[in-house]
Amino acid sequence: MDVTSILHNLNAPQEQAVTSDKQHLLVLAGAGSGKTRVLVHRIAWKIQVDNVSPYGILAVTFTNKAAREMRERIDELLGMSLRGMWVGTFHGLAHRLLKSHWRDAKLPENFQILDSDDQLRMVKRVMRSMDLDEQRWPPKQAQWWINGQKDEGLRSAHIQEGGDLYLATMLRIYRGYEETCERLGVIDFAELLLRALELWKHNPSVLEHYQQRFKHILVDEFQDTNAVQYAWLRLLAGKVSAVTAVGDDDQSIYGWRGAKVENILSYERDFPDTETVKLEQNYRSTSNILLAANAVIAKNAGRLGKNLWTDAGEGEAIALYSAFNEHDEARYIADRLHSWSNEGNRREDAAILYRSNAQSRVLEAALLQAEIPYRIYGGQRFYERLEIKNALSYLRLMLNCHDDVAFERVVNVPPRGIGERTLELVRELARDNVTSLWSAAVAMVTEKRMAARATNAIAAFIELVNEMSGQLDELPLAEQADNAIQHSGLISMHRREKGERGQARVENLEELVGACRNFEAEDRDLPVLPQFLDQVALDAGDRQADEDQDAVQLMTLHSAKGLEFPLVFIAGMEENLFPHKRSLDESGQLEEERRLAYVGITRAMEKLYLTFAETRSIYGTESFNSVSRFVRDIPKEVIEEVRIQNTIARPTSYAAGAMRSDQGDETGFQLGQQVNHNVYGEGVILNFEGNGPRARVHVSFEDVGTKILILASANLAAV
DNA sequence: AAGGCAAATGTTTTT
DNA sequence: CATTTGCCTT
16 A cells, blocks of 8 residues: 555645644544544554554553454555554553553452442442441432543542541542442443553553554544543653544533543643644535634633634525424424425434433434334443343352452342341341452352341352353353353243333343354453453443434434434524533533534534423423524524414324325425515425415515415415 | 322433 | 432332
């Protein structure tokens, strides 16, 4: 491969970024400006032109999906697989480091990862042992607080004693939690990063090894790095490595979970000899959409400042629909999607975005009624489901019966007569003897310290796990998993469960066996089960299984980041909903909401609809919200209001009745169609009302605004 | 120890 | 409004 193919089709700033030979590089990449492209091509450039060995390159992303995509695209561009190059998430890389240097990191060799669900259980346990009132101190809040501290790199020992009662209590919980994790040899997600940082801080020789190796470091989504990740990066880079950071301060929407946009601002200071390149040409959207996006984000202070522009035409206006209520809003969207689909477009090219998951219900109902297939992103992910986590706990116990987290989780699932009283005895013994729960349980059985019934129940559980782990080395992974769900009784428990939920759980368990069958170990020479469990702990899998059907996509604005769709609806453009009510007290939070609006708008390629409801029932009570300030920030020239006057909440028959006429199969016209009227001139059809000869049509005329006409007498002509 | 009922609670999400 | 959580009863 020659140089020209790497630079082929890059614009000037992109090429500048790809070929920059300053020590460090900061790429400020606006939405849709070819960010990943630059990253991938820069890696290719280094390998092909600068003769850098893939072994010396480290590429960091935030999600597993992004990591996979990056590797794929590099492989594709270079036409070969890059062995030796490290590509992964911050957490994945930290895990890898801690696995290799567990002794230096002061961890047990087979340390386990706690996901947020496990973490919450653990926090609850600690709080209970401290006799804290869970009403007064919600465990969720404590968990949140602890993670917040860890994201800042603060251990309990670093935090000033004293302060108010709240702080003192949180600190006490933090201490107890830290101690318990230490004792059990488990680490949570934030700990993964913090430990990896401390590993290097406290072991200069280990750090030096990696500094020697990784002379080229590239970071994607740089605006999402937190304090620990930034410190980790600086440490690794040292004085000699070359760092490329790619990000967009305007798309920083994860401040609430510790991300620091400021990292972008301090980059040029902390990494001297930096070249900064701005990518402002957008290859995604029409200029009308960009005009709106730019206008919204312009209101934020302290931006690095970018202005997206495009070669593309201005495209269609942004439609603004003022709905009567949320049902009307949903019906309108379903309606437009119906037309979209009828015009021969793919449904999967359309997305409905919203601020909070709760909004999806009404939208789903409307889509269901209109018989429009949809796919919803959100909710639980595969490996986070209760039944899956239970099955995995059995697998973990098979591997290591001293895994207390797994033990606690499934010792009485399915119910086998081991209740809270019995368990408390086991816990106590474990605490006194400083052993695992498993060892304590074994001791209690052999020493017959409890009632016969409890002893038998525990003995049966021990027997079960022993039996399953006995065949560990003989069987392939999928059969291990199958054994686990069969023998443990998990699957029959869910079969007995009535309703769809039980069936779904059975199917999920079966799917787990399938996933085990498809699992490919990274290192074929090592046992497969631990590798599987680690992978699953770091990547909770997809949210949605079936990808086969052509379906409209529903998701939150947050999960839409990084995606693009020809047709986008943003629903619920109302004050208090978006920007969310709870973000209005602090100004920093409002700026983040604004960035979220910017992210949402820039998802749209061709057509953007913004909708809001004048009345919306929220938690059962009606609320009246005015249109979102973000809508008001968009220049009037690019907005086309779709306002249906004198049309109040039409009866439920609307969807069935009017929908048909919306297709235009009876009228000869379609929504959005250009028409001519002999008095009013040219206009666009916005809506139909009713059926037959008395059907009325709403037309937005260029000169006189929106008029409602009787279709039969209006004598409209198609343009 | 398990099932039923009342009360609380409800941004955003990855690892 | 709808779902989840915890408490209470059997």
